[in-house]
Amino acid sequence: MSNNQTFEEMMEELETIVKKLDNEAVSLEDALELYQKGMKLSASCDETLKDAEKKVNQLMKNDDEEVEQTDE
16 A cells, blocks of 8 residues: 555555455455455545545635625
């Protein structure tokens, strides 16, 4: 997993891992490795989403402040 993957790339890789775990005869060792990688990807995706949410909230807050200033 590369640290410079986009959110979409991480989601695609996560979907691939889930499909492999669901559809293929995978050894226990490989399944554990895939599971670990999937959990790391999931955590990275969650962090990316939280960062995006913070940015959106900040933009909305800034927009609200601008509207309040123009209303005065």
